[in-house]
Amino acid sequence: xxxxxxxxxxxxxxxxxxxxxxxxxxxxxxxxxxxxxxxxxxxxxxxxxxxxxxxxxxxxxxxxxxxxxxxxxxxxxxxxxxxxxxxxxxxxxxxxxxxxxxxxxxxxxxxxxxxxxxxxxxxxxxxxxxxxxxxxxxxxxxxxxxxxxxxxxxxxxxxxxxxxxxxxxxxxxxxxxxxxxxxxxxxxxxxxxxxxxxxxxxxxxxxxxxxxxxxxxxxxxxxxxxxxxxxxxxxxxxxxxxxxxxxxxxxxxxxxxxxxxxxxxxxxx
Amino acid sequence: xxxxxxxxxxxxxxxxxxxxxxxxxxxxxxxxxxxxxxxxxxxxxxxxxxxxxxxxxxxxxxxxxxxxxxxxxxxxxxxxxxxxxxxxxxxxxxxxxxxxxxxxxxxxxxxxxxxxxxxxxxxxxxxxxxxxxxxxxxxxxxxxxxxxxxxxxxxxxxxxxxxxxxxxxxxxxxxxxxxxxxxxxxxxxxxxxxxxxxxxxxxxxxxxxxxxxxxxxxxxxxxxxxxxxxxxxxxxxxxxxxxxxxxxxxxxxxxxxxxxxxxxxxxxxxxxxxxxxxxxxxxxxxxxxxxxxxxxxxxxxxxxxxxxxxxxxxxxxxxxxxxxxxxxxxxxxxxxxxxxxxxxxxxxxxxxxxxxxxxxxxxxxxxxxxxxxxxxxxxxxxxxxxxxxxxxxxxxxx
Numbered sequence: 001x002x003x004x005x006x007x008x009x010x011x012x013x014x015x016x017x018x019x020x021x022x023x024x025x026x027x028x029x030x031x032x033x034x035x036x037x038x039x040x041x042x043x044x045x046x047x048x049x050x051x052x053x054x055x056x057x058x059x060x061x062x063x064x065x066x067x068x069x070x071x072x073x074x075x076x077x078x079x080x081x082x083x084x085x086x087x088x089x090x091x092x093x094x095x096x097x098x099x100x101x102x103x104x105x106x107x108x109x110x111x112x113x114x115x116x117x118x119x120x121x122x123x124x125x126x127x128x129x130x131x132x133x134x135x136x137x138x139x140x141x142x143x144x145x146x147x148x149x150x151x152x153x154x155x156x157x158x159x160x161x162x163x164x165x166x167x168x169x170x171x172x173x174x175x176x177x178x179x180x181x182x183x184x185x186x187x188x189x190x191x192x193x194x195x196x197x198x199x200x201x202x203x204x205x206x207x208x209x210x211x212x213x214x215x216x217x218x219x220x221x222x223x224x225x226x227x228x229x230x231x232x233x234x235x236x237x238x239x240x241x242x243x244x245x246x247x248x249x250x251x252x253x254x255x256x257x258x259x260x261x262x263x264x265x266x267x268x269x
Numbered sequence: 270x271x272x273x274x275x276x277x278x279x280x281x282x283x284x285x286x287x288x289x290x291x292x293x294x295x296x297x298x299x300x301x302x303x304x305x306x307x308x309x310x311x312x313x314x315x316x317x318x319x320x321x322x323x324x325x326x327x328x329x330x331x332x333x334x335x336x337x338x339x340x341x342x343x344x345x346x347x348x349x350x351x352x353x354x355x356x357x358x359x360x361x362x363x364x365x366x367x368x369x370x371x372x373x374x375x376x377x378x379x380x381x382x383x384x385x386x387x388x389x390x391x392x393x394x395x396x397x398x399x400x401x402x403x404x405x406x407x408x409x410x411x412x413x414x415x416x417x418x419x420x421x422x423x424x425x426x427x428x429x430x431x432x433x434x435x436x437x438x439x440x441x442x443x444x445x446x447x448x449x450x451x452x453x454x455x456x457x458x459x460x461x462x463x464x465x466x467x468x469x470x471x472x473x474x475x476x477x478x479x480x481x482x483x484x485x486x487x488x489x490x491x492x493x494x495x496x497x498x499x500x501x502x503x504x505x506x507x508x509x510x511x512x513x514x515x516x517x518x519x520x521x522x523x524x525x526x527x528x529x530x531x532x533x534x535x536x537x538x539x540x541x542x543x544x545x546x547x548x549x550x551x552x553x554x555x556x557x558x559x560x561x562x563x564x565x566x567x568x569x570x571x572x573x574x575x576x577x578x579x580x581x582x583x584x585x586x587x588x589x590x591x592x593x594x595x596x597x598x599x600x601x602x603x604x605x606x607x608x609x610x611x612x613x614x615x616x617x618x619x620x621x622x623x624x625x626x627x628x629x630x631x632x633x634x635x636x637x638x639x640x641x642x643x644x645x646x647x648x649x650x651x652x653x654x655x656x657x658x659x660x661x662x663x664x665x666x667x
Binding site for chain 1: 270364365374378381382385386388392393394395399400401402406407408411412415421422423424425426427428429430433436439440442443444446447448449463464467468469471472520521522523524525526527528535536539543547652653654655656
């Protein structure tokens with residue numbers, strides 16, 4: 001079985017009680033107890049004013065997550081290929097459209113409609129940063145982060161991609177009722193990683209990923225487990241615990257019932 | 270890149286269920302578009318509907334996936350020996366070495382639209398029989414197909430609007446190149462729903478007549494639905510002259526606007542150039558371009574400009590959306606199958622619905638079918654949010 005490897009240069013995290021990577025490190029490493037609090041999504045600093053007014057929480061989370069990861073990696077967002085991973089699109093927007101369609105007039109707003117595409121975050125990312133590089137959009141229900149990680153690693157490893165660095169943004173925002181009852185989630189979670197093909201001066205760790213039928217017996221301590229299970233993007237937490245210096249330095253991420261990813265972490269050399 | 274074999278393919282759209290019916294419609298110049306009578310939609314537009322989906326049943330152990338979108342997937346899996354070819358590939362390579370990578374824009378959202386009409390009067394709750402994961406969720410179609418085909422390889426959905434089912438070819442090619450898998454079921458499934466009908470209506474992009482791609486008088490899109498599947502497989506070093514292969518792919522982002530293309534088609538051009546570079550081909554090597562050609566004034570202008578800049582008038586090009594309608598998240602997969610048919614038959618499709626090619630667009634736009642040997646076809650798929658993908662399919666390994 002082949003191993004896919006990459007060097008992690010930048011990390012970002014916005015989740016319940018976890019606001020930004022630096023503030024999250026002690027909580028992930030177990031040096032302090034996590035107190036769950038509503039996810040604090042930073043205010044948008046990019047996008048023209050007209051667009052900024054139009055975007056919902058999903059796009060704000062994805063953009064903030066991506067920008068923070070780029071900043072941590074001292075990377076130019078305009079130059080990076082991207083992978084956007086999420087379990088679904090903008091639930092609040094979808095709810096509003098479905099309510100309108102169930103009513104007698106059915107006239108939905110054009111902005112609501114173009115914001116309803118699942119790649120809205122990727123589209124606004126391009127507008128905000130000017131990035132014209134390829135942008136992959138993947139979804140695999142609760143395995144969406146694992147799917148995004150796999151896609152990012154394949155882009156780095158594929159001989160014809162010439163992709164030196166890639167930004168993975170995993171983001172999920174819970175749905176409003178009544179959709180929430182059909183798809184229960186905890187509060188919003190965004191995880192960003194800048195991954196590089198080669199070790200550079202900013203490399204924090206190397207990850208080696210194998211796919212197979214590894215048993216997923218993951219269970220995190222305390223409230224971290226609530227964040228992990230509360231959101232498809234939260235499924236990345238075992239990897240982030242490892243990156244924060246917690247133990248163990250390997251984890252298993254489930255893609256689907258028959259396939260898991262074993263992720264091994266090694267320190268930067 | 271090393272070419273990847275298309276070892277089996279099939280499509281279901283309004284011009285036919287299965288390859289033979291699809292081929293016959295293309296050859297006869299027969300559009301499948303009809304005035305919109307979908308459910309109780311009251312919109313003056315034309316649509317491409319696949320007949321008989323109400324009669325399709327899913328396997329008994331997969332009934333949680335029952336919805337229009339997955340019925341369309343089931344219908345297509347059963348055509349042209351596709352499911353059998355997938356089973357044989359799983360036997361050759363192992364179930365865990367065959368991926369399922371599918372494009373869709375709206376998956377089974379129609380089921381949610383229906384559920385919203387049956388909310389509890391007091392609590393507002395959706396009906397108890399509503400299964401979000403099996404129907405509405407984007408991954409429902411890839412999850413369903415993976416389980417229906419008893420595969421255990423990587424499975425995911427790509428939902429990037431109208432480039433979705435072209436981009437999955439790129440994802441699969443990379444997974445095969447890096448050795449993660451040996452084969453993949455790719456393509457896409459998208460089905461009619463009120464969200465897209467009323468949504469495109471809100472943007473004033475629905476044509477009141479059957480769509481007329483690249484016509485000087487084009488007035489917008491006609492929405493269609495389709496399922497298209499391709500089995501991609503690691504190719505042997507030598508393939509026969511009749512074999513169809515994926516020779517290149519290119520992706521880019523417009524970074525311009527959510528629902529309008531870059532006016533000069535800059536993103537489109539980047540995607541086409543990347544596909545040519547990966548295929549190690551020059552623009553003059555391309556024998557036919559299957560355009561995205563949605564028939565909105567701005568889309569066709571932007572794409573036409575990009576094609577004219579790169580190919581001039583030297584390469585015949587047409588959009589087949591006048592036959593099938595715009596199948597949105599399934600368009601890239603459907604048009605890859607149409608490209609494969611063109612390669613097999615040596616026949617360039619004409620452009621149903623188009624009366625006079627737009628004189629402002631400087632390309633060789635094909636109105637009626639042409640017969641000639643074809644070795645390399647470029648297929649374009651561009652979507653909302655400025656997401657672009659181009660594929661190059663070729664015959665043999667020349």
